[in-house]
Amino acid sequence: MRLPMSARSAGIGLVLIAIIxxxxxxxGFGATEYAQLTVDGLRSGSxxxxxxxxFVVVFNVTKVINFAxxxxxxxxxxxxxxxxxxxxxGSDLLNLVIAxxxxxxxxxxxxxxxxxxxxxxxxxxxxxxxxxxxxxxxxALEGLALLKWGPNALRLPAFNTFLTDNPRDTxxxxxxxxxxxxSIWIWLATITLLIALxxxxxxxxxxxxxxxxxxxxxAANLMGINSVAMATVAFGLAAALGAVGGxxxxxxxxxxxxxxxRLGLKGFVSAVTGGLRSxxxxxxxxxxxxxxxxxxxxxxxxGLRDIWSAVILILVLLYRPEGLFAGKRETEKV
Amino acid sequence: MSGRVSLEASGVSKVFGGIRALDNVxxxxxxxxxxxxxxxxxxxxxxxxxxxxxxxxSDGGTLTxxxxxxxxxxxxxxxxxxxxxxxxxxxxxxxxxxAEHVMVGYHRHGTAGFVAGLLGTRHARQExxxxxxxxxxxxxxxxxxxxxxxxxxxxxxxxxxRVELARAMALQPKILLLDEPASGLNAVEAAELMxxxxxxxxxxxxxxxxxxxxxxxxxxxxxITVFDFGISxxxxxxxxxxxxxxxxxxxxGEETDD
Amino acid sequence: MSGMAHASxxxxxxxxxxxxVALGLGEMTEAFSISGLTxxxxxxxxxxxxxxxxxxxxxxxxxxxxxxxxxxxxAGFYGLGAYASAITTARAGKIGLPxxxxxxxxxxxxxxxxxxxxxAGLAFLIGRxxxxxxxxxxxxxxxxxxxxxxxxxxxxxxxxxxxxxxxGGSDGISDIPRLRIGSFSVWPAERYYFxxxxxxxxxxxAANNLGRSRVGYALRxxxxxxxxxxxxxxxxxxxxxxxxxxxxxFASIAGSxxxxxxxxxxxxxxxxxxxxxxxxxxxxxxxxxxxGGLTGVVVIFAIDETLKTQLPKIIDGPTGPYQLTxxxxxxxxxxxxxPEGVLHHFRRLRRTSAVPESGASS
Ligand SMILES: Nc1ncnc2c1ncn2[C@@H]1O[C@H](COP(=O)(O)OP(=O)(O)OP(=O)(O)O)[C@@H](O)[C@H]1O
Ligand SMILES: [Mg+2]
Numbered sequence: 001m002r003l004p005m006s007a008r009s010a011g012i013g014l015v016l017i018a019i020i021x022x023x024x025x026x027x028g029f030g031a032t033e034y035a036q037l038t039v040d041g042l043r044s045g046s047x048x049x050x051x052x053x054x055f056v057v058v059f060n061v062t063k064v065i066n067f068a069x070x071x072x073x074x075x076x077x078x079x080x081x082x083x084x085x086x087x088x089x090g091s092d093l094l095n096l097v098i099a100x101x102x103x104x105x106x107x108x109x110x111x112x113x114x115x116x117x118x119x120x121x122x123x124x125x126x127x128x129x130x131x132x133x134x135x136x137x138x139x140a141l142e143g144l145a146l147l148k149w150g151p152n153a154l155r156l157p158a159f160n161t162f163l164t165d166n167p168r169d170t171x172x173x174x175x176x177x178x179x180x181x182x183s184i185w186i187w188l189a190t191i192t193l194l195i196a197l198x199x200x201x202x203x204x205x206x207x208x209x210x211x212x213x214x215x216x217x218x219a220a221n222l223m224g225i226n227s228v229a230m231a232t233v234a235f236g237l238a239a240a241l242g243a244v245g246g247x248x249x250x251x252x253x254x255x256x257x258x259x260x261x262r263l264g265l266k267g268f269v270s271a272v273t274g275g276l277r278s279x280x281x282x283x284x285x286x287x288x289x290x291x292x293x294x295x296x297x298x299x300x301x302x303g304l305r306d307i308w309s310a311v312i313l314i315l316v317l318l319y320r321p322e323g324l325f326a327g328k329r330e331t332e333k334v
Numbered sequence: 335m336s337g338r339v340s341l342e343a344s345g346v347s348k349v350f351g352g353i354r355a356l357d358n359v360x361x362x363x364x365x366x367x368x369x370x371x372x373x374x375x376x377x378x379x380x381x382x383x384x385x386x387x388x389x390x391x392s393d394g395g396t397l398t399x400x401x402x403x404x405x406x407x408x409x410x411x412x413x414x415x416x417x418x419x420x421x422x423x424x425x426x427x428x429x430x431x432x433a434e435h436v437m438v439g440y441h442r443h444g445t446a447g448f449v450a451g452l453l454g455t456r457h458a459r460q461e462x463x464x465x466x467x468x469x470x471x472x473x474x475x476x477x478x479x480x481x482x483x484x485x486x487x488x489x490x491x492x493x494x495x496r497v498e499l500a501r502a503m504a505l506q507p508k509i510l511l512l513d514e515p516a517s518g519l520n521a522v523e524a525a526e527l528m529x530x531x532x533x534x535x536x537x538x539x540x541x542x543x544x545x546x547x548x549x550x551x552x553x554x555x556x557x558i559t560v561f562d563f564g565i566s567x568x569x570x571x572x573x574x575x576x577x578x579x580x581x582x583x584x585x586x587g588e589e590t591d592d
Numbered sequence: 593m594s595g596m597a598h599a600s601x602x603x604x605x606x607x608x609x610x611x612x613v614a615l616g617l618g619e620m621t622e623a624f625s626i627s628g629l630t631x632x633x634x635x636x637x638x639x640x641x642x643x644x645x646x647x648x649x650x651x652x653x654x655x656x657x658x659x660x661x662x663x664x665x666x667a668g669f670y671g672l673g674a675y676a677s678a679i680t681t682a683r684a685g686k687i688g689l690p691x692x693x694x695x696x697x698x699x700x701x702x703x704x705x706x707x708x709x710x711x712a713g714l715a716f717l718i719g720r721x722x723x724x725x726x727x728x729x730x731x732x733x734x735x736x737x738x739x740x741x742x743x744x745x746x747x748x749x750x751x752x753x754x755x756x757x758x759x760g761g762s763d764g765i766s767d768i769p770r771l772r773i774g775s776f777s778v779w780p781a782e783r784y785y786f787x788x789x790x791x792x793x794x795x796x797x798a799a800n801n802l803g804r805s806r807v808g809y810a811l812r813x814x815x816x817x818x819x820x821x822x823x824x825x826x827x828x829x830x831x832x833x834x835x836x837x838x839x840x841x842f843a844s845i846a847g848s849x850x851x852x853x854x855x856x857x858x859x860x861x862x863x864x865x866x867x868x869x870x871x872x873x874x875x876x877x878x879x880x881x882x883x884g885g886l887t888g889v890v891v892i893f894a895i896d897e898t899l900k901t902q903l904p905k906i907i908d909g910p911t912g913p914y915q916l917t918x919x920x921x922x923x924x925x926x927x928x929x930x931p932e933g934v935l936h937h938f939r940r941l942r943r944t945s946a947v948p949e950s951g952a953s954s
Pocket of ligand 2: 379380381422
């Protein structure tokens with residue numbers, strides 16, 4: 001007998017949780033340890049969510065899986081760190097604001113150029129061609145970053161250091177857990193951005209036009225919406241979101257030219273987990289991945305951390321390709 | 335006509351989101367006949383073809399071919415059993431010549447798999463030679479020899495429809511489903527097509543035909559089933575169906591150009 | 593209709609074989625050498641590396657050019673082959689293999705074949721499930737898979753290295769034995785060159801056979817219209833999965849050859865960047881043919897080596913970044929202007945001008 005897919009994926013989920021608890025048990029983990037792992041996971045999960053939304057926005061409008069998304073994240077982080085290190089003004093806080101703004105603007109510009117120069121000519125080509133082009137662009141951007149910044153990591157101080165006298169990040173200790181100041185920044189920024197985004201999509205003309213061309217290009221064109229321009233908006237928006245993700249995570253990870261692959265993959269896995277079409281699914285996917293990955297790494301080996309996203313990706317593709325939170329797939333039109 | 339049943343659908347339904355594209359339809363196709371399926375746009379004709387050929391799953395009802403259940407079979411399995419089709423929106427292979435299209439149609443007569451193919455075994459080579467001969471015969475029959483080496487996607491529409499037909503006939507199917515084969519053809523081409531379809535039937539292949547071109551349909555079909563909004567509303571000979579009030583009503587409801 | 597293509601494919605294959613033999617003999621007899629002919633841009637060592645990669649790219653070409661799918665994790669399968677060979681020879685003791693087996697001449701050959709079969713089997717299972725879905729899903733799944741394998745190699749498959757170290761972590765495994773046939777060692781390099789190229793040509797020959805077989809036509813068909821292919825009786829998901837398995841198996845064999853050539857393996861040879869390079873090679877070659885895989889590898893190696901030797905003359909500092917940038921843009925540009933492969937484009941141009949004669953040849 002074949003179990004229904006949902007029962008099977010629930011079963012797989014339970015088995016995974018059992019394995020994690022078993023391994024954690026072996027290390028003497030209790031509730032506090034799991035809570036700490038979860039809190040830390042929520043932090044990277046928020047970043048993954050932002051990157052994932054970038055994938056979703058581009059995919060919905062253009063049907064392209066934009067593998068260059070990771071490069072946008074890297075650019076955001078690297079440009080910020082670079083501009084900040086030049087100390088353009090006397091105030092560190094102002095320097096950070098300037099650096100972050102420049103990074104977002106430049107990265108958005110790269111996103112827009114990516115679409116206009118590279119993606120537009122292949123609008124009518126098949127998926128395969130589009131995928132390979134974005135993979136090529138990812139590599140090229142990584143190469144350019146290596147040229148500009150070399151193989152060593154840059155540095156960006158934690159944001160709290162601009163507000164306090166403490167040269168290191170602030171540690172908060174609610175309920176016996178350790179929460180870094182940067183985590184708070186990440187959560188606040190992510191929540192603000194997601195609220196702004198939902199306002200953009202539901203309340204503004206441009207946002208509605210955007211959703212229209214995402215759901216039905218032909219109908220949108222008939223309504224006078226230019227879906228070619230919408231694709232450019234999508235790439236710009238995705239690049240901006242990626243850049244913000246990069247800026248937020250920069251203090252925690254020391255930005256380096258090749259950080260894009262890892263983060264891009266995480267964002268992408270989050271998006272797939274959420275069904276690749278819905279923004280809220282992508283956010284949920286990001287949070288989920290962040291937590292699972294961190295807990296799993298905690299009970300096994302830190303070096304294996306990056307494998308979990310690959311494992312989750314493959315499990316989702318095998319058992320629930322429509323995403324964990326989406327309804328049934330529709331019949332493909334013949 | 336042998337009078338044996340080739341294809342039988344009863345109580346077949348298909349729902350897309352909220353739309354009932356097919357609602358409990360019954361269709362019976364006898365062996366050796368040309369069975370027409372007509373109905374206004376969106377009546378569910380193509381959906382019905384998609385269900386018979388395994389591209390869609392029916393949401394209920396039964397589906398048999400020569401008495402055996404086929405409701406769970408894949409398109410490829412059905413093709414292997416002798417059920418094939420052409421497509422309303424042409425489905426041609428890019429970068430492949432006309433001859434190569436027919437070669438693909440011959441697929442079901444071969445047995446050489448990946449290993450034999452990789453090693454170029456004698457079996458695979460012989461099979462290939464036989465296929466080439468057979469392809470040439472089919473090309474000749476469909477008057478495609480002159481353009482055998484042209485890329486099919488670069489041909490005019492009339493030729494492309496013939497390529498699809500030749501590819502489907504290369505399977506030597508027991509039943510052939512044609513979805514609007516005359517659309518876009520001029521009068522001369524349509525007349526040639528009618529001849530071809532008749533010759534296909536006299537070769538022993540049962541034909542099921544969806545067609546908006548009424549003269550073509552009336553001239554070819556032995557029996558006609560009429561769909562309207564996903565329901566089968568009538569069945570009979572062309573002459574009978576033409577007089578049925580429910581059919582006239584269905585067609586008067588929309589603008590037709592014939 | 594296909595007799596002509598058949599004959600020219602054979603001529604091509606014989607031609608390549610002749611060049612390969614000539615270069616090998618030239619090197620052996622010291623009559624002439626590839627380094628001399630190319631002003632040290634391409635060395636004999638490079639020729640061997642090219643030969644090792646040919647099966648990888650031929651396999652990828654089948655997948656790309658015939659099944660219309662792409663693997664972004666081919667370096668993972670390549671690495672599986674390499675590590676299988678390395679572990680079962682250089683670390684045989686650690687996995688409890690008796691020396692009588694692991695030091696015998698036939699053992700590495702058996703490992704090579706069994707590993708390829710196992711890797712192909714694994715790829716088939718994954719492909720079977722993922723290829724039910726359309727388009728980009730295989731690309732995604734293989735991207736994840738490739739990275740997962742890379743991490744597994746680096747992290748000793750997740751096993752605590754103090755219990756048993758299989759992969760040697762980031763340092764990798766060294767002291768992998770050379771291949772032998774009986775007491776005949778397939779080394780020095782000239783001998784290995786002939787082995788590698790024999791396998792390379794064999795892979796081209798097999799891919800070429802497949803292309804002209806019933807399966808080859810089915811694969812080309814399903815690439816552009818899976819619907820019509822299915823209606824013609826082609827089991828589309830199965831055919832795609834087998835092609836994917838083949839490509840993985842080819843990569844595994846190449847990985848084994850690489851391990852016994854390098855006599856050391858480490859994770860960095862199997863990173864995403866390597867998968868990417870494979871995709872670039874396959875894209876240049878384009879639609880599978882005798883030439884596709886070979887040309888892709890040769891062109892990329894030529895560009896690579898030229899950049900490596902020429903760039904330092906104009907730029908100081910490391911040249912790696914330029915290579916990354918150049919390859920990235922190259923890939924994007926090839927796909928935009930010649931998605932069927934650069935080589936395919938040239939053939940197409942020739943063909944169009946030759947249509948009148950070929951019309952009558954069927
Ligand atoms: N995959 C699908 N998803 C959603 N709706 C579909 C799908 N396939 C068909 N439909 C809908 O089902 C109904 C029947 O469509 P179908 O193509 O079968 O009609 P038809 O009789 O072939 O019409 P025509 O004469 O225009 O070809 C239509 O409303 C169509 O939009
Ligand atoms: Mg129709």
